[in-house]
Each structure stands twice: as C-alpha cells, then as structure tokens.
Amino acid sequence: MPGNMCVMAGGAMLGWSSPIISKLKEDPINDDNPLGRTIDDTEASWIGSLTPVGALIGSFMAGYLAERWGRRITLLLSVIPFSLCWLLIAVANTVEIIYVARLIGGVALAIPFTVLPMYAGEIAEISIRGILGSFLQLFITIGLLWSYCIGPYVSYTVLWIACAALPIVFFIIFYPMPESPYFLFANGRKTEAINALAKLRGKSIQGVEIEASEMEVGTL
Known part of the structure; x- marks a missing residue:
C-alpha cells in the first residue's frame, strides 16, 4: 500500500x-x-x-x-x-x-x-x-x-x-489515494464515500452498494 x-x-x-x-x-x-x-x-x-x-x-x-x-x-x-x-x-x-x-x-x-x-x-x-x-x-x-x-x-x-x-x-x-469511506460516511459525505469505496474496490458504484450500506450502518 x-x-x-x-x-x-x-x-x-x-x-x-x-x-x-x-x-x-x-x-x-x-x-x-x-x-x-x-x-x-x-x-x-x-x-x-x-x-x-x-x-x-x-x-x-x-x-x-x-x-x-x-x-x-x-x-x-x-x-x-x-x-x-x-x-x-x-x-x-x-x-x-x-x-x-x-x-x-x-x-x-x-x-x-x-x-x-x-x-x-x-x-x-x-x-x-x-x-x-x-x-x-x-x-x-x-x-x-x-x-x-x-x-x-x-x-x-x-x-x-x-x-x-x-x-x-x-x-x-x-x-x-481516496479518503477513508468510513470517515466520509461518519461525516455525512455519503456520495463521496461511495465513490471512494468504488475506487478502492475497482468496481462500479452499483457494485459496492451492499458494502457501502454496511459501512454506513457501522458509522451510525
């Protein structure tokens, strides 16, 4: 890394x-x-x-x-x-x-x-x-x-x-490198968090929806 x-x-x-x-x-x-x-x-x-x-x-x-x-x-x-x-x-x-x-x-x-x-x-x-x-x-x-x-x-x-x-x-x-999706979710920057996660995983936004939802719940 x-x-x-x-x-x-x-x-x-x-x-x-x-x-x-x-x-x-x-x-x-x-x-x-x-x-x-x-x-x-x-x-x-x-x-x-x-x-x-x-x-x-x-x-x-x-x-x-x-x-x-x-x-x-x-x-x-x-x-x-x-x-x-x-x-x-x-x-x-x-x-x-x-x-x-x-x-x-x-x-x-x-x-x-x-x-x-x-x-x-x-x-x-x-x-x-x-x-x-x-x-x-x-x-x-x-x-x-x-x-x-x-x-x-x-x-x-x-x-x-x-x-x-x-x-x-x-x-x-x-x-x-993108910012941590967890940090972005925790600060209410959902769109940026999903984009960062998609970049990290090398997938489309649709491809990380499930993981993004789990991350967002984890920051609540």
Missing part, C-alpha cells in the same frame, strides 16, 4: 542517528561533521532520544487531525514536519538545531504510526485487513535498513538527501 512509504520514511529518520552520531564524534576538520567540533556522549544521547519525545507529542496531534480533517489529508500533511526536520538537519551548524530537528522528526513519525493503521483498517476488505496491518512493522524495518546500509558509506549531506527523498516519494504516490 502506498501509505507504507510514509512508515519507511519514519524508519529512515529513526535510523539516521546511528551512522551520523559516529560521524559527529569524528575530527571536526572532517567534512562529515558540519558542527565544527566533536559532540560528547551526552549530546549524542539527546540526538538519539528526542525523537520518541516528539512522537509522544505528535500522536495526540495526529489523532485529532485524523478525526477532524480525515485520514488521507493527515497522512499527506506528515510531509511538512518530515521536510522541516530534514531542512534543519541540512543547515545545522550547532547541535541544538539537530535537537530541534529530531524533535520535529518525532512528530512526523507519530503521524503514520497513529493514522495509517486506522486508514488501512477502514479501506481494506476483511480478507486482507490483517496482512495490510502487518506491513507497518515491515516497512519501518526497511526504513531503518535504508539508513543503516547507506549511512556508513556516504557523507552527512548524501545521507540526509537520501532520507529526505522518502517522504516526497510518499506524497507523490499516496496523493491519488
């Missing part, structure tokens, strides 16, 4: 700190250390731990936005904090800027972890719902591997570009 690319982007963001911390501990003359100095163990631990703090904050925001604006829009909006995170990392010349970037990255990470399971469960047919739900763990692992496999062999700049490309790819491939 295209939405899992957002989870992969989150995994890459999580894994980014592992190869980068070792670079930031190297000789500051090295081009891979944009700070102009080496970082100590305390600073390294903050770089690694601020992302979960951001995720804690972001999970509440994501849940609220998903109920107010919809699952699809909320997932697409995750590209904003992801992009801001990588922009700050790109221009960082102090460790404090990296702290802020990692905190914002945690907020971005919380969005797919909170909203994607909702979206997948609401659009999937019962027969494949479990499989779609299992992809979340798979794709965050792929994202971690993305950073772990690339990071040790490329520069600081190349790694953040490689990681920053993932949320952009997600936005492009996920944009055509």
